[in-house]
Amino acid sequence: MHIGVIGAGIVGLTSAYQLLRAGHAVTVIDAGRGPGLATSFANGGQLSYGYVSPLAAPGVLSQLPSLLFSRTGPLRIKPSFDPDFWRWSIEFVKHCNAQANASSTLRLLSLGLHSREVMQEFLARESVSFDYRPSGKLVVYRSAEKLAAAERSLELANGLGYAQRRVNAATCATLEPALGKIASELAGGIHTPGEGTGDCQSLCEELARLVDAHADGKLLYGHEVTGFDARGGAVQSIRTHMGDVAVDACVVANGLAAMPLLRKIGESVSLYPLKGYSLTYRDAPASARPQVSVTDADNKVVYASLGKHLRVAGMADLVGYDYRIAARRIQALRKLSAGLFPALGGAHAPLEWTGMRPATPHGRPILQRGHSLGNLWLNVGHGGLGFTLSMGAARVIADAIDGKRPAVDLAGFARLAA
Ligand SMILES: Cc1cc2nc3c(=O)[nH]c(=O)nc-3n(C[C@H](O)[C@H](O)[C@H](O)COP(=O)(O)OP(=O)(O)OC[C@H]3O[C@@H](n4cnc5c(N)ncnc54)[C@H](O)[C@@H]3O)c2cc1C
Known part of the structure; x- marks a missing residue:
């Protein structure tokens, strides 16, 4: 055909x-x-096959008031008159419950793990270069409560035979020495050795x-x-x-x-843009290039070393089709990056990018x-x-x-x- x-x-x-x-x-x-x-073009570079829980989750609704007004938090919502926004939002809210979240997570996990298999096949067959690394992924938490909640979804992945384990703050710093400076602030993390990173473009x-x-x-x-x-x-x-x-x-x-x-x-189809931002620190200092891919769970920011560069990505803004880079959002991302990797203080100014995730409500x-x-x-x-x-x-x-x-x-x- x-x-x-x-x-x-x-x-x-x-x-x-x-x-x-x-x-x-x-x-x-x-x-x-x-x-x-x-x-x-410049997404977070994460191949996070086992970390797929959707945004529609029970806790999101209770955060709504702060989401509507915050300029610096990881999520932002600006209501619009666009009927597509309302149709999408109503379906999204319907999926913000434990049952729908678990059902979507399980389905996404099965697709994620199949994707991992197909990617391994592809890598074995083709000679390609995209800064791919089987880096593993470390998701770090400052809040013990959030870490405990994350541990529950870990059981789903382990149940499908995909290894994920909870680690304490000291192990976080051993797995990723660049986190040593903030280890005392961490409650711990979830480590998934099978994950990878690469440059999507x-x-x-x-x-x-x-x-x-x-x-x-x-x-x-x-x-x-x-x-x-x-x-x-x-x-x-x-x-x-x-x-x-x-x-x-x-x-x-x-x-x-x-x-x-x-x-x-x-x-x-019901799709709506979930706007995000990324920074690319070209030729980042070695001490600001993590060996494993790091996710700062509290701020929902991901960090990936792509060759000699560091890619930082985050923010999920429901603000319609506005393709401009909002100074406050990108500044917030820069501040978070410098907080986690102080060595970035001496790096060149990063390349700034914004993109629209094509999101379904569920x-x-x-x-x-x-x-x-x-x-x-x-x-x-x-x-x-x-x-x-x-x-x-x-x-x-x-x-x-x-x-x-x-x-x-x-x-x-x-x-x-x-
Ligand atoms: C900040 C941010 C961070 C992210 N981080 C990650 C991550 O770490 N890991 C991950 O897995 N995903 C991540 N994502 C999500 C991921 O980038 C997207 O899901 C993915 O890029 C979507 O790919 P796509 O091919 O569907 O769409 P696109 O990449 O948008 O491609 C669509 C293509 O269709 C073309 N097109 C559109 N309309 C027409 C038309 N009428 N005629 C012809 N061509 C048309 C466009 O020119 C474009 O080339 C991130 C996204 C963002 C914004």
Whole structure:
């Protein structure tokens, strides 16, 4: 089959790679001028397969009043008149309970662990360079209460055979010597040795190279998809502002922009931007480059060494489609980074970036066939886990297209109507 993949972010490119491996011809279509230039550009670099609990959790609702007014906390909400904001928020609130959270976490864990397997296969097969390191992940907590709560979700991962353990503050400092200075402030942490880090945009470039080098792979940049020629219950061709691309099937993987595109053909998905920020300290001092990937759980900030650079990412702002870098938010991130790694005081000014996580209300990506068009497939809504989940999501979509039983039950990744 000739399959059109819309989007050359990490989700579209992993999809294209898996479809080529399955023996299909693939054309990737992207509006931008290259691979991974939207949300996949400068994310936190975490491959956190076992740390997937969604934002919709019981404790979030009690924090709402402070979220509405805080300018420096890890989460921020600015209510809007946009009906999509309200539809999304109502569904989000419905999922802020222990049962829904545990159910989503379990499903995300199964996809995360499958993703890890597919990534290992990919790494063994391809010669690629994206500053990948099997670094392990250490999530540190200052609050003993929050650490105890985290220990409960650890049991879910251990139950699936994925090792995670609670460690005390002294072990945190042994696992990551750069944390030695703040060890006395820590209640402890959760260590997951199987996690990794890497540069998502570099992986997008590598995947694009592999697609381009394949006899049946093609990349079309600068082609904005404007709609579909859909007849007889199937997509006949993908419409772009540069002309139509005839296809036998189509994978929609254009992140946040999937919502308006799918609406044109009566397919609805509920996505909303969860804005975040990152800093990249180029050539960071060695003592400010952690050996394991570190997550500061209280502030929801992640730290990853990418080669000689340090990537810091955090903040989850529900503030609509505002692509500006807010000075106060980026300053807060800089302050937190300098607090955890004082050696950054002598580093060059970091590169600042903001991106929009394509979030679903329940925190699970949408991996399913279109409602009305039998050859249209959705691989969207990966929120804050797109780098982590992309390999597994791409494989299950490729399997489903081929009529094979995917390793992960797709029933857990259906859309909520928008
Ligand atoms: C601050 C921050 C930190 C994060 N940290 C992590 C992390 O540590 N680990 C992790 O796993 N995830 C992380 N994420 C999430 C991750 O970055 C996203 O889930 C992922 O990048 C989404 O990839 P995507 O391919 O779906 O979307 P995108 O990367 O946004 O790609 C979509 C592509 O579609 C194209 N497109 C859109 N509309 C059209 C159209 N009409 N026609 C043609 N092309 C179109 C765009 O040009 C773009 O290239 C983070 C996100 C943010 C913002």
